[in-house]
Amino acid sequence: MSIFMRQFGADMGQDQTKQQIEKGLHLYQTNQTDKALQVWLKVLEKTSDPGGKFRVLGCLITAHSEMGKYKEMLKYALAQIDTAREMEDPDYLTEGYLNLARSNEKLCDFQKTVSYCKTCLNMQGTTISLQLNGQVCLSMGNAFLGLSVFQKALESYEKALRYAHNNDDKMLECRVCCSLATVYMQVKDYEKALFFPCKAAELVNDYGKGWSLKYRAMSQYHMAVAYRKLGRLPDAMECCEENNLFLLLQHSDRPLQALCLLNFADIHRSRSNVEKAFPRYESSMCIMTEIGNRLGQAHIYLGVAKCWLLQKDLDKALDALQRAQELSEGVGNKLCVLKVHCLSERIFRSREQQEQLREQVVKFLECVEELELYCGMCGESIGERNQQLQALPCSHVFHLKCLQSNGTKGCPRCRRSSVKPGFV
Numbered sequence: 001m002s003i004f005m006r007q008f009g010a011d012m013g014q015d016q017t018k019q020q021i022e023k024g025l026h027l028y029q030t031n032q033t034d035k036a037l038q039v040w041l042k043v044l045e046k047t048s049d050p051g052g053k054f055r056v057l058g059c060l061i062t063a064h065s066e067m068g069k070y071k072e073m074l075k076y077a078l079a080q081i082d083t084a085r086e087m088e089d090p091d092y093l094t095e096g097y098l099n100l101a102r103s104n105e106k107l108c109d110f111q112k113t114v115s116y117c118k119t120c121l122n123m124q125g126t127t128i129s130l131q132l133n134g135q136v137c138l139s140m141g142n143a144f145l146g147l148s149v150f151q152k153a154l155e156s157y158e159k160a161l162r163y164a165h166n167n168d169d170k171m172l173e174c175r176v177c178c179s180l181a182t183v184y185m186q187v188k189d190y191e192k193a194l195f196f197p198c199k200a201a202e203l204v205n206d207y208g209k210g211w212s213l214k215y216r217a218m219s220q221y222h223m224a225v226a227y228r229k230l231g232r233l234p235d236a237m238e239c240c241e242e243n244n245l246f247l248l249l250q251h252s253d254r255p256l257q258a259l260c261l262l263n264f265a266d267i268h269r270s271r272s273n274v275e276k277a278f279p280r281y282e283s284s285m286c287i288m289t290e291i292g293n294r295l296g297q298a299h300i301y302l303g304v305a306k307c308w309l310l311q312k313d314l315d316k317a318l319d320a321l322q323r324a325q326e327l328s329e330g331v332g333n334k335l336c337v338l339k340v341h342c343l344s345e346r347i348f349r350s351r352e353q354q355e356q357l358r359e360q361v362v363k364f365l366e367c368v369e370e371l372e373l374y375c376g377m378c379g380e381s382i383g384e385r386n387q388q389l390q391a392l393p394c395s396h397v398f399h400l401k402c403l404q405s406n407g408t409k410g411c412p413r414c415r416r417s418s419v420k421p422g423f424v
């Protein structure tokens with residue numbers, strides 16, 4: 001074939017590109033993931049239309065994100081940015097940076113995620129890129145949560161919810177609700193940790209006919225976690241089992257599978273059934289390692305350490321805690337580090353190893369201070385046990401009962417008035 005032929009004969013034009021992308025989408029939606037990927041990769045190779053190239057990269061990014069192939073996701077996001085630069089289009093560029101932020105979020109590179117999100121928000125696009133701002137705020141919130149910066153996470157989620165409401169974007173609202181479930185889970189307001197995924201499930205029921213089944217699974221997973229924390233283990237189990245069956249049918253959503261397995265293991269641990277917990281932690285670990293979710297791995301080691309504590313094998317518990325500490329310090333998750341010190345403290349106390357005990361106490365208190373996990377009114381801690389909390393629109397968090405005694409004088413910490421109630 002002559003060079004001329006290759007250029008004008010084999011290349012896909014705009015129409016054919018569009019057609020092939022649609023064909024891939026149809027295959028993907030009917031769970032023929034491999035075939036869909038083949039079609040899209042061919043488009044990527046052959047298309048001469050930059051807009052089409054950008055779009056097909058978007059499809060590849062979504063598919064690889066759902067499969068948990070985050071390094072590939074990152075690769076396609078970088079290619080998308082190159083394409084957007086060639087096209088000199090600010091809207092495309094914003095979308096490219098959003099995907100770059102998301103890839104880094106999935107790979108637990110939370111600082112990078114925050115900075116790419118800021119790049120997105122600073123970009124001067126048109127109304128189209130403004131519509132992406134809600135998703136940018138969600139990703140930024142997730143990154144702050146990954147770093148255990150709770151107030152900034154809440155602030156970002158509040159903004160994301162406002163965008164969702166203003167644009168009537170139920171899908172975004174559903175995703176933010178699931179993220180909020182995780183926040184309240186971590187600061188131990190289990191009522192809110194259950195409220196938000198229930199709300200997400202409601203949104204799926206009311207509006208989600210055409211949505212990816214992933215949304216339903218996501219809300220179920222978060223409900224199961226909250227049920228477990230509330231001690232409603234049979235409910236947790238039911239949610240989890242139903243979801244697990246569903247996930248087996250769904251095209252390989254490995255990331256969610258790993259989380260469900262972890263929750264399964266935690267449920268068994270809550271029932272002191274260590275024999276059933278360990279193999280589930282192991283299966284979850286396989287997937288988390290494969291997809292590169294280091295924070296997930298840290299959570300598994302915490303669970304494993306608690307199992308060894310139940311078994312009274314303190315050396316093995318300390319080993320697991322060591323691994324959890326390395327992983328959580330690596331990704332910068334302070335809450336996880338705090339938990340490590342808290343559990344280590346218990347071990348050294350029971351062994352009466354004073355020097356090591358003192359070291360853990362000091363580190364634990366440093367974490368508490370850094371996390372600013374205290375109520376701005378009574379000064380008592382937040383997140384130590386199950387308590388009802390309330391965030392104001394300024395995203396400062398208080399005990400609900402403390403705020404109720406405050407009347408309507410605005411935020412006790414920053415004095416910003418709270419005329420309208422916040423979403424979070």
Ligand SMILES: [Zn+2]
Pocket residue numbers: 375376377378379380398399402
């Ligand atoms: Zn208080």
Ligand SMILES: [Zn+2]
Pocket residue numbers: 392394395396411412413414415416
């Ligand atoms: Zn405030």
